Amino acid sequence: MSKHQKRLSVPDSWPVERKTATFTVKADAGPHGESGVPLLIVLRDVLGYVDTRKEARYALNEDNVLINGTAVSDEERPVGMFDILAFTERGEYYRVFPGEGGRLALTAIEADAAESKLGKIVSKTHVSGGDVQLGLHDGETLVVEDDQTYDVDDSIVVANESDEIVAHFEYEEGALVTAVDGAHAGEVGTVEEIQVTPGSAQNNVIVSQEDGEGFETVEEYVVVIDENFTGDDEAAEPETVDTEEGDDE
Incomplete structure:
Protein backbone atom coordinates (compact mmCIF):
# COMPACT_ATOMS: atom_id res chain seq x y z
CA MET A 1 0.00 0.00 0.00
CA GLU A 110 0.85 25.37 30.48
CA ALA A 111 2.43 22.12 31.65
CA ASP A 112 -0.33 21.36 34.16
CA ALA A 113 -3.00 21.71 31.46
CA ALA A 114 -1.13 19.13 29.39
CA GLU A 115 -1.81 16.43 31.98
CA SER A 116 -5.34 15.79 30.69
CA LYS A 117 -7.34 16.05 27.49
CA LEU A 118 -10.91 16.85 26.55
CA GLY A 119 -13.19 14.41 24.77
CA LYS A 120 -16.71 14.69 23.37
CA ILE A 121 -18.97 11.75 24.20
CA VAL A 122 -20.35 10.37 20.92
CA SER A 123 -21.77 7.06 22.15
CA LYS A 124 -22.96 5.42 25.36
CA THR A 125 -23.56 1.68 25.61
CA HIS A 126 -24.16 -0.84 28.39
CA VAL A 127 -21.51 -3.54 28.82
CA SER A 128 -21.45 -6.75 30.80
CA GLY A 129 -21.46 -6.28 34.54
CA GLY A 130 -23.87 -3.36 34.46
CA ASP A 131 -21.30 -0.71 33.65
CA VAL A 132 -21.51 1.82 30.84
CA GLN A 133 -18.97 2.37 28.09
CA LEU A 134 -18.48 5.89 26.78
CA GLY A 135 -17.16 6.36 23.25
CA LEU A 136 -15.26 9.60 22.62
CA HIS A 137 -14.78 11.59 19.42
CA ASP A 138 -11.25 10.25 18.86
CA GLY A 139 -12.23 6.60 19.16
CA GLU A 140 -11.16 6.18 22.79
CA THR A 141 -13.53 4.28 25.09
CA LEU A 142 -13.97 4.53 28.86
CA VAL A 143 -15.98 2.30 31.18
CA VAL A 144 -17.81 4.14 33.96
CA GLU A 145 -19.99 2.88 36.79
CA ASP A 146 -22.55 5.66 37.00
CA ASP A 147 -24.71 5.58 33.88
CA GLN A 148 -26.77 8.56 35.03
CA THR A 149 -23.97 11.12 35.02
CA TYR A 150 -22.82 11.31 31.42
CA ASP A 151 -24.84 11.80 28.23
CA VAL A 152 -24.01 11.80 24.54
CA ASP A 153 -22.77 15.26 23.41
CA ASP A 154 -21.43 16.06 26.89
CA SER A 155 -17.68 16.64 27.19
CA ILE A 156 -15.30 15.14 29.74
CA VAL A 157 -11.69 15.82 30.67
CA VAL A 158 -9.62 12.65 31.13
CA ALA A 159 -6.30 12.45 33.00
CA ASN A 160 -3.56 11.10 30.73
CA GLU A 161 -1.89 8.84 33.29
CA SER A 162 -4.88 7.35 35.12
CA ASP A 163 -7.74 7.67 32.57
CA GLU A 164 -9.71 9.20 35.44
CA ILE A 165 -12.46 11.66 34.52
CA VAL A 166 -11.45 14.91 36.21
CA ALA A 167 -14.10 17.25 34.77
CA HIS A 168 -17.49 17.00 33.11
CA PHE A 169 -19.25 19.64 30.99
CA GLU A 170 -22.91 19.10 30.13
CA TYR A 171 -24.27 19.83 26.68
CA GLU A 172 -27.16 22.19 27.39
CA GLU A 173 -28.38 25.70 26.75
CA GLY A 174 -25.93 28.13 28.32
CA ALA A 175 -22.92 25.85 27.73
CA LEU A 176 -19.73 27.24 26.24
CA VAL A 177 -18.97 25.52 22.92
CA THR A 178 -16.68 25.65 19.94
CA ALA A 179 -17.53 24.62 16.40
CA VAL A 180 -15.11 22.01 15.08
CA ASP A 181 -16.44 21.67 11.53
CA GLY A 182 -18.54 23.55 9.01
CA ALA A 183 -18.50 27.20 8.04
CA HIS A 184 -18.01 28.35 11.63
CA ALA A 185 -15.19 25.99 12.61
CA GLY A 186 -12.95 27.55 15.25
CA GLU A 187 -15.59 29.98 16.53
CA VAL A 188 -16.54 29.98 20.22
CA GLY A 189 -19.81 31.00 21.82
CA THR A 190 -22.62 30.06 24.19
CA VAL A 191 -25.49 27.74 23.30
CA GLU A 192 -28.56 29.95 23.10
CA GLU A 193 -31.00 27.34 21.83
CA ILE A 194 -31.01 23.68 20.85
CA GLN A 195 -33.61 23.16 18.14
CA VAL A 196 -34.72 19.53 18.20
CA THR A 197 -35.46 18.26 14.69
CA PRO A 198 -38.05 15.47 14.36
CA GLY A 199 -36.90 12.26 12.74
CA SER A 200 -33.31 11.35 11.94
CA ALA A 201 -32.14 14.81 10.86
CA GLN A 202 -29.51 16.64 12.90
CA ASN A 203 -30.62 19.03 15.62
CA ASN A 204 -29.72 22.67 15.02
CA VAL A 205 -27.80 24.72 17.56
CA ILE A 206 -27.99 28.51 17.81
CA VAL A 207 -24.85 29.95 19.38
CA SER A 208 -24.52 33.49 20.68
CA GLN A 209 -21.24 35.40 20.84
CA GLU A 210 -20.02 38.41 22.78
CA ASP A 211 -19.64 40.49 19.62
CA GLY A 212 -23.33 39.96 18.86
CA GLU A 213 -22.72 37.99 15.68
CA GLY A 214 -23.56 34.45 16.68
CA PHE A 215 -24.06 31.53 14.33
CA GLU A 216 -26.18 28.47 13.68
CA THR A 217 -24.82 25.00 13.03
CA VAL A 218 -25.69 21.34 13.48
CA GLU A 219 -25.28 19.54 16.78
CA GLU A 220 -22.56 17.25 15.47
CA TYR A 221 -20.27 20.21 14.84
CA VAL A 222 -20.22 21.67 18.37
CA VAL A 223 -18.17 20.55 21.37
CA VAL A 224 -18.69 21.77 24.93
CA ILE A 225 -15.51 23.31 26.34
CA ASP A 226 -14.32 25.04 29.49
CA GLU A 227 -13.45 28.73 29.69
CA ASN A 228 -9.80 27.69 30.11
CA PHE A 229 -9.85 26.71 26.44
CA THR A 230 -10.39 30.32 25.42
CA GLY A 231 -7.33 31.89 27.04
CA ASP A 232 -5.20 34.61 25.53
CA ASP A 233 -2.43 32.29 24.38
CA GLU A 234 -1.85 32.72 20.69
CA ALA A 235 -2.51 29.72 18.47
CA ALA A 236 0.32 28.42 16.34
CA GLU A 237 -1.25 28.77 12.93
CA PRO A 238 -0.20 26.43 10.13
CA GLU A 239 2.78 27.80 8.25
CA THR A 240 2.86 28.07 4.49
CA VAL A 241 4.44 24.90 3.15
CA ASP A 242 7.12 25.46 0.51
CA THR A 243 8.24 21.97 -0.43
CA GLU A 244 8.95 19.89 -3.49
CA GLU A 245 7.46 16.56 -4.51
CA GLY A 246 9.09 13.73 -2.52
CA ASP A 247 9.64 15.93 0.57
CA ASP A 248 8.42 13.17 2.85
CA GLU A 249 11.55 11.05 2.50
Missing part, protein backbone atom coordinates in the same frame (compact mmCIF):
# COMPACT_ATOMS: atom_id res chain seq x y z
CA SER A 2 1.26 3.49 -0.82
CA LYS A 3 2.86 5.50 2.00
CA HIS A 4 1.86 8.76 0.32
CA GLN A 5 -1.31 10.80 0.15
CA LYS A 6 -2.19 13.21 -2.65
CA ARG A 7 -2.37 16.74 -1.28
CA LEU A 8 -5.42 17.68 -3.33
CA SER A 9 -7.48 14.99 -1.63
CA VAL A 10 -6.45 15.45 2.00
CA PRO A 11 -9.23 16.33 4.50
CA ASP A 12 -9.93 20.03 4.99
CA SER A 13 -8.64 19.78 8.57
CA TRP A 14 -5.08 18.98 7.45
CA PRO A 15 -2.82 22.07 7.75
CA VAL A 16 -1.01 21.61 4.43
CA GLU A 17 -0.88 23.57 1.22
CA ARG A 18 -2.44 21.62 -1.62
CA LYS A 19 -0.63 22.98 -4.67
CA THR A 20 3.00 23.14 -3.58
CA ALA A 21 3.61 19.44 -4.31
CA THR A 22 1.74 16.37 -5.47
CA PHE A 23 2.07 14.14 -2.40
CA THR A 24 2.32 14.32 1.37
CA VAL A 25 2.65 11.68 4.07
CA LYS A 26 -0.21 9.29 4.74
CA ALA A 27 -1.55 8.81 8.28
CA ASP A 28 -1.39 5.39 9.89
CA ALA A 29 -4.55 3.75 11.19
CA GLY A 30 -5.33 5.09 14.64
CA PRO A 31 -7.30 7.74 16.53
CA HIS A 32 -9.53 10.34 14.83
CA GLY A 33 -10.29 8.30 11.70
CA GLU A 34 -9.69 9.99 8.35
CA SER A 35 -9.40 13.44 9.92
CA GLY A 36 -6.25 12.49 11.87
CA VAL A 37 -3.18 14.44 10.73
CA PRO A 38 0.16 12.57 10.58
CA LEU A 39 2.53 13.71 13.32
CA LEU A 40 5.18 14.40 10.67
CA ILE A 41 3.03 17.19 9.23
CA VAL A 42 2.73 18.80 12.66
CA LEU A 43 6.47 18.58 13.32
CA ARG A 44 7.54 19.77 9.87
CA ASP A 45 4.82 21.87 8.28
CA VAL A 46 3.22 23.46 11.35
CA LEU A 47 6.01 23.83 13.93
CA GLY A 48 9.04 23.67 11.65
CA TYR A 49 10.95 21.51 14.13
CA VAL A 50 12.21 19.15 11.39
CA ASP A 51 12.78 19.39 7.65
CA THR A 52 12.50 15.74 6.62
CA ARG A 53 10.97 12.43 7.62
CA LYS A 54 14.45 11.19 8.61
CA GLU A 55 14.90 14.09 11.05
CA ALA A 56 11.44 13.41 12.49
CA ARG A 57 12.28 9.74 13.11
CA TYR A 58 15.50 10.72 14.86
CA ALA A 59 13.70 13.23 17.08
CA LEU A 60 10.93 10.80 17.99
CA ASN A 61 13.44 8.09 18.95
CA GLU A 62 14.56 10.36 21.78
CA ASP A 63 11.16 9.82 23.51
CA ASN A 64 10.79 13.56 24.06
CA VAL A 65 7.55 13.93 22.07
CA LEU A 66 4.38 12.88 23.88
CA ILE A 67 0.79 12.71 22.69
CA ASN A 68 -1.71 12.60 25.53
CA GLY A 69 1.06 11.67 27.96
CA THR A 70 2.52 8.79 25.91
CA ALA A 71 5.83 8.92 24.07
CA VAL A 72 5.39 8.48 20.32
CA SER A 73 7.93 6.97 17.92
CA ASP A 74 5.80 6.74 14.75
CA GLU A 75 5.91 9.87 12.58
CA GLU A 76 2.71 8.77 10.84
CA ARG A 77 0.71 8.53 14.08
CA PRO A 78 -2.54 10.50 13.59
CA VAL A 79 -3.01 13.69 15.61
CA GLY A 80 -6.45 15.23 15.95
CA MET A 81 -8.88 17.48 17.74
CA PHE A 82 -8.08 18.19 21.42
CA ASP A 83 -4.99 15.97 21.51
CA ILE A 84 -2.23 17.22 23.82
CA LEU A 85 1.29 17.47 22.38
CA ALA A 86 4.19 17.75 24.81
CA PHE A 87 7.79 18.46 23.83
CA THR A 88 9.44 17.70 27.14
CA GLU A 89 13.00 18.71 26.25
CA ARG A 90 11.78 22.07 24.97
CA GLY A 91 9.28 22.54 27.80
CA GLU A 92 6.56 23.28 25.22
CA TYR A 93 2.97 22.06 25.38
CA TYR A 94 0.15 22.42 22.87
CA ARG A 95 -3.52 21.55 22.53
CA VAL A 96 -4.84 20.74 19.07
CA PHE A 97 -7.75 23.10 18.50
CA PRO A 98 -9.97 23.93 15.51
CA GLY A 99 -8.57 26.80 13.50
CA GLU A 100 -10.17 29.08 10.95
CA GLY A 101 -11.75 27.16 8.10
CA GLY A 102 -11.67 23.91 10.04
CA ARG A 103 -7.90 23.41 9.81
CA LEU A 104 -6.28 22.05 12.92
CA ALA A 105 -4.06 24.52 14.77
CA LEU A 106 -2.00 24.38 17.96
CA THR A 107 -2.70 26.43 21.06
CA ALA A 108 0.13 26.84 23.56
CA ILE A 109 -0.82 25.70 27.08
